[in-house]
Amino acid sequence: MKIVQVKAKIISNKKLSGHYWHLEFVSGEIAKSALPGQFVDLRVINGFEPLLRRPISIHGVSGDKVKIIYEVLGKGTQILSTKKGGQALDVIGPLGNGFAYKPTLKSGGAKNILIAGGIGVAPLVFLAEKIKTVKPLILIGARTKGQILCTQEFKALGCKVELATDDGSAGLKGRVTDLLKNVLEQVKPSRLFSCGPHPMLKTVSQIALENKIKAQLSLEEHMACGIGACLGCVVLTKSGYQRVCKDGPVFSNEELIW
Amino acid sequence: MKIVQVKAKIISNKKLSGHYWHLEFVSGEIAKSALPGQFVDLRVINGFEPLLRRPISIHGVSGDKVKIIYEVLGKGTQILSTKKGGQALDVIGPLGNGFAYKPTLKSGGAKNILIAGGIGVAPLVFLAEKIKTVKPLILIGARTKGQILCTQEFKALGCKVELATDDGSAGLKGRVTDLLKNVLEQVKPSRLFSCGPHPMLKTVSQIALENKIKAQLSLEEHMACGIGACLGCVVLTKSGYQRVCKDGPVFSNEELIW
Amino acid sequence: MVKGINPNLSVTIGKLVLKNPVMVASGTFGYAEEFRDLIDLRKLGAIVTKTITIKRRHGNLPPRTCETSSGMLNSIGLENPGIDNFIQKKLPFLKSLGIPIIVSIAAEESPEEFEILIKQLDKINEVSAIELNISCPNQQKDKLISQDAKATFELISAARKLTQKCLIAKLSPNVTSISEIALACASAGSDALALINTLSGMSIDVKKRVPKLGAWAGGLSGPAIRPIAVKMVWDVYNKIKIPIIGMGGIVDTESALEFIIAGSTAVSVGTVNFVNPQASIEIIAGLKQYLVDNNIQNLNNLIGRLKACKD
Amino acid sequence: MVKGINPNLSVTIGKLVLKNPVMVASGTFGYAEEFRDLIDLRKLGAIVTKTITIKRRHGNLPPRTCETSSGMLNSIGLENPGIDNFIQKKLPFLKSLGIPIIVSIAAEESPEEFEILIKQLDKINEVSAIELNISCPNQQKDKLISQDAKATFELISAARKLTQKCLIAKLSPNVTSISEIALACASAGSDALALINTLSGMSIDVKKRVPKLGAWAGGLSGPAIRPIAVKMVWDVYNKIKIPIIGMGGIVDTESALEFIIAGSTAVSVGTVNFVNPQASIEIIAGLKQYLVDNNIQNLNNLIGRLKACKD
Numbered sequence A, B: 001m002k003i004v005q006v007k008a009k010i011i012s013n014k015k016l017s018g019h020y021w022h023l024e025f026v027s028g029e030i031a032k033s034a035l036p037g038q039f040v041d042l043r044v045i046n047g048f049e050p051l052l053r054r055p056i057s058i059h060g061v062s063g064d065k066v067k068i069i070y071e072v073l074g075k076g077t078q079i080l081s082t083k084k085g086g087q088a089l090d091v092i093g094p095l096g097n098g099f100a101y102k103p104t105l106k107s108g109g110a111k112n113i114l115i116a117g118g119i120g121v122a123p124l125v126f127l128a129e130k131i132k133t134v135k136p137l138i139l140i141g142a143r144t145k146g147q148i149l150c151t152q153e154f155k156a157l158g159c160k161v162e163l164a165t166d167d168g169s170a171g172l173k174g175r176v177t178d179l180l181k182n183v184l185e186q187v188k189p190s191r192l193f194s195c196g197p198h199p200m201l202k203t204v205s206q207i208a209l210e211n212k213i214k215a216q217l218s219l220e221e222h223m224a225c226g227i228g229a230c231l232g233c234v235v236l237t238k239s240g241y242q243r244v245c246k247d248g249p250v251f252s253n254e255e256l257i258w
Numbered sequence C, D: 001m002v003k004g005i006n007p008n009l010s011v012t013i014g015k016l017v018l019k020n021p022v023m024v025a026s027g028t029f030g031y032a033e034e035f036r037d038l039i040d041l042r043k044l045g046a047i048v049t050k051t052i053t054i055k056r057r058h059g060n061l062p063p064r065t066c067e068t069s070s071g072m073l074n075s076i077g078l079e080n081p082g083i084d085n086f087i088q089k090k091l092p093f094l095k096s097l098g099i100p101i102i103v104s105i106a107a108e109e110s111p112e113e114f115e116i117l118i119k120q121l122d123k124i125n126e127v128s129a130i131e132l133n134i135s136c137p138n139q140q141k142d143k144l145i146s147q148d149a150k151a152t153f154e155l156i157s158a159a160r161k162l163t164q165k166c167l168i169a170k171l172s173p174n175v176t177s178i179s180e181i182a183l184a185c186a187s188a189g190s191d192a193l194a195l196i197n198t199l200s201g202m203s204i205d206v207k208k209r210v211p212k213l214g215a216w217a218g219g220l221s222g223p224a225i226r227p228i229a230v231k232m233v234w235d236v237y238n239k240i241k242i243p244i245i246g247m248g249g250i251v252d253t254e255s256a257l258e259f260i261i262a263g264s265t266a267v268s269v270g271t272v273n274f275v276n277p278q279a280s281i282e283i284i285a286g287l288k289q290y291l292v293d294n295n296i297q298n299l300n301n302l303i304g305r306l307k308a309c310k311d
């Protein structure tokens, strides 16, 4: 699958809530070949300060449009949030390996469970869309209600959504991984897919191992090149260091060494 | 006279023609004490790339408003041109020593002549405004007609304006210094005031010496601090190196060593 | 949220006690009077003057500054009025501020000039410390004193004999081993180290094919060099036990904290004075807030407290 | 406006003839295959591989990169598959490109490793040149080979005996005198010099009070260091007569021209490959246009042509 660099036209760049933004740009090539779990690498400025591109998961595609959602954290995402529809955005993608999933499950058979932490919902919506027949169960965790994203999108896809918040303002009061434990007492899923903060992924991985369920985890690491050239974004696996940008960002939990 | 640093509210930032822009901001302190030939030092960005402030002459004041006109050349002025009315601009000023001029001349007596090259008109409009009774004669030079600025403003002040362009598209075909030579064959002015490119100022200085007329020249040098602290912006004078930002930007032609 | 503590920002450098660790770097603050309208100078931990020589120096051919990516080059060339004019015309204002004044000095030809300068400054009570600038890249010399451990040791030993005042050695980053030079300073009796001076650099106007500086080359400063400076402070902190005054690309509280956590007892604010004259004052307030937020009573408990990085 | 001339961009480095002076810097271009989708690799003057060691190296603890002002730090730690895997798995694709391939090599423990690597590479026709990386700041050694003139001279002399291929010595900017080291390389028979490797640097997360890199320190690269690199190229160009491959913060035609005018026979494009993969190709076109616009027939007539600056 070919990587392309495009000056993509921005269609819209809107605030969702709080620090969360939704951006849509046009790129037929990327839209055509993008897989759930892959990401794009964005150049937010023409100059060299900030220097590096910013990796952002592909949230979805429709026709020749590519959607991302991002959280404004520092310089780069702040500048990204100032972009206007009609402007050009320098994008490289699609990058990395997506989730290993079965697009069609035996109907009536075991569900997949998708576990998202914060902005980690981004790639999981794309995944939920691609999994036909037996729709996955969605577990979303966040600090507080206002930071829970995409519940409507998941429901529109026909997915059941359960929530957990640290402050109990929505769903279970506690961690999404606590929610996962509760759920696993009833359901025996075929596979877990998760994206979110590192500690959360670590816990999901442990739970998966204890319950002998396969889990696919999407990791983050600081990236310089995004295309596997600099060896900067490595994570420790049973086969040594692997590149999150090229060998990942999705890894199966058995590979990873925490 | 006190220097201030203010976060000034931009009132307007409009394109004049070609690469030339006009910006107006509010600063009572600066407006109150500003003298013709002084400048302000602008921070065009919150970050540190580009690193340094940009020195720009005070083009005029009205009430608590300060006016500048600038040419978009590189990074800094390009960023300045993206500022919108209502935004805050970090300004230090007023800086340097202005022109040494007689605000009121003996009526019927000898005129002053103001010689501007390109964007050099900026401080001279402010000066022309301040010289009462006998209005100065204005000579403006530029590459082509489209780059001649402020003729209307000078005329509105009651000044006679003569032009010179390299391509002859307006006024004399040739240099503004050629125009000056012609003029000096008829009029014997009391004093010359000039602002523009270095080679032009050098010629004006020579003409002034030959004709035994006092001349006040506004120089430019690359500046780091703009307030006399770094000793970066020096120009060679009979009393050694002097700082354009603090001892200038206006120097009398007898002081300067070219 | 502000906790109940009122942290102590005071630090000690040799005999010199500073009410806070924030000073302004030599050559970036003139003689302080240039900033009098813009900030409350009395709030500063200390002021370091532009480097002074015995005779007046006219400095280098302009242009003397040029902008680079997140930095700048300067080739001022130690322009200064000479020690006598300095004492008569510049020192009185500095004295009037009532805060520690550190006078930076340099030799033009022979190291002996340092001795003459030190003897003259030693007599002046209001001079709190003397900074030996043995690292100016703008003197077009083959080798700087601080690029040679032996020369550095000899110069500082000689200086040490001449004054009881706090002696600070300002070092060049253009060396193979900064700790080797720092060690020479410490063993020679220097009270503290100022790290770092500018890095030798050059920028070219490719249209004209000429250097952007009249002196061809100059010294690089600003945020661009911060990682280099922080690393040198950390190296020296782990090998040499005299206090470090850290500098190089400090622009705000966060960047100042990098230097303190890496082992600087005090920090010097340089190039940013040109961009944001308020920076030094903002950093003093910011450091205090950081101590409060992190419930640290005394800034000294932050110096060199870099931990291993783990999840 | 384009004049009638069709300038010659070709340059010669030892035995190595390049159709244009633009190469990609070791470690910033992987093994080229990573960029195959993004640019036409055959247009490059040459490709320098990631540094190879005898045995596979796993590299340093992550995080391995962090952003700095107009630059970045890296502490990859020479992760590479080892020479045998390189030859089997990576070299075939590089060979297939039909452009000069420069293999960068380094020793982990003893200099003798260089000899083993050179003997192995000497046999391979498609290896056009060998770059001796004696300047990697990420090997946590006390002293790099290229920080010691004698060690440098000995290593390169030994290497010289083993191959007729073009030998390039890659030097560290963390030295007191770059020309001293460059001279050692030239006298030992090095065909060319690669200037500069990254500068040792460190960045600190002040909230956690930990280094931003897992290896604590790393190498600084990008536009931030360009003035330092240009100055070193200029210094060496004026003292040593073997060709220089200039690098350090090249991002576009203008910055590449700075290095050529300062005395670089070729330029190496590094960090910018991560930001704008097209940079090297754009620079090749840009250099050609500059020669046309300035009516210069041959790029060699631009090398080192820095003039004194006057109005």
Ligand SMILES: Cc1cc2nc3c(=O)[nH]c(=O)nc-3n(C[C@H](O)[C@H](O)[C@H](O)COP(=O)(O)OP(=O)(O)OC[C@H]3O[C@@H](n4cnc5c(N)ncnc54)[C@H](O)[C@@H]3O)c2cc1C
Residues within 6 Å of the ligand: A039, A050, A052, A053, A054, A055, A056, A057, A058, A068, A069, A070, A071, A072, A073, A074, A075, A076, A077, A078, A119, A122, A123, A219, A220, A221, A222, A223, A249, D067
């Ligand atoms: C594969 C992948 C997919 C991602 N998908 C998304 C997404 O869909 N939505 C979203 O909001 N964020 C996503 N992130 C995180 C996003 O890349 C960072 O939040 C962003 O780079 C922060 O940049 P900044 O300039 O705002 O912050 P700064 O702190 O100023 O960034 C400084 C440097 O650190 C890097 N950095 C900071 N945080 C991270 C991080 N968490 N991961 C990697 N690099 C980081 C930046 O890229 C930059 O190089 C993803 C990260 C990766 C690796």
Ligand SMILES: Cc1cc2nc3c(=O)[nH]c(=O)nc-3n(C[C@H](O)[C@H](O)[C@H](O)COP(=O)(O)OP(=O)(O)OC[C@H]3O[C@@H](n4cnc5c(N)ncnc54)[C@H](O)[C@@H]3O)c2cc1C
Residues within 6 Å of the ligand: B039, B050, B052, B053, B054, B055, B056, B057, B058, B068, B069, B070, B071, B072, B073, B074, B075, B076, B077, B078, B119, B122, B123, B219, B220, B221, B222, B223, B249, C067
């Ligand atoms: C006292 C004074 C008054 C000025 N008044 C005006 C004015 O009223 N209108 C106007 O358009 N311009 C004026 N200039 C020139 C203006 O400062 C520069 O055009 C501007 O700084 C260019 O910045 P840049 O980032 O666009 O260009 P760049 O080339 O990107 O700037 C790079 C660096 O060079 C410096 N620089 C570039 N050109 C000049 C120059 N001619 N003089 C001083 N520094 C320069 C910049 O400040 C910056 O530090 C004045 C300059 C001085 C010294």
Ligand SMILES: Cc1cc2nc3c(=O)[nH]c(=O)nc-3n(C[C@H](O)[C@H](O)[C@H](O)COP(=O)(O)O)c2cc1C
Residues within 6 Å of the ligand: B224, B230, B232, C025, C026, C027, C028, C050, C051, C074, C076, C078, C104, C133, C136, C170, C196, C197, C198, C220, C221, C222, C223, C225, C247, C248, C249, C250, C268, C269, C270, C271, C272
């Ligand atoms: C314009 C300028 C002039 C300087 N003059 C001196 C000097 O006279 N003596 C000195 O020891 N350092 C001098 N320096 C170096 C600074 O004191 C400081 O060491 C260096 O700039 C790094 O800090 P910074 O990046 O915060 O500026 C000068 C720096 C600049 C930018």
Ligand SMILES: Cc1cc2nc3c(=O)[nH]c(=O)nc-3n(C[C@H](O)[C@H](O)[C@H](O)COP(=O)(O)O)c2cc1C
Residues within 6 Å of the ligand: A224, A230, A232, D025, D026, D027, D028, D050, D051, D074, D076, D078, D104, D133, D136, D170, D196, D197, D198, D220, D221, D222, D223, D225, D247, D248, D249, D250, D268, D269, D270, D271, D272
């Ligand atoms: C991520 C990264 C990895 C690097 N790895 C190597 C290497 O393996 N061998 C080497 O000689 N130089 C290595 N370098 C240094 C570059 O080749 C180059 O000398 C340096 O980055 C300066 O050029 P630049 O500023 O254009 O990047 C590396 C640089 C970076 C940024």
Ligand code: FES
Residues within 6 Å of the ligand: A222, A223, A224, A225, A226, A227, A228, A229, A230, A231, A232, A233, A234, A243, A244, A245, A246
């Ligand atoms: S970011 Fe360069 S290898 Fe992953």
Ligand code: FES
Residues within 6 Å of the ligand: B222, B223, B224, B225, B226, B227, B228, B229, B230, B231, B232, B233, B234, B243, B244, B245, B246
């Ligand atoms: S710009 Fe600093 S003294 Fe003039």
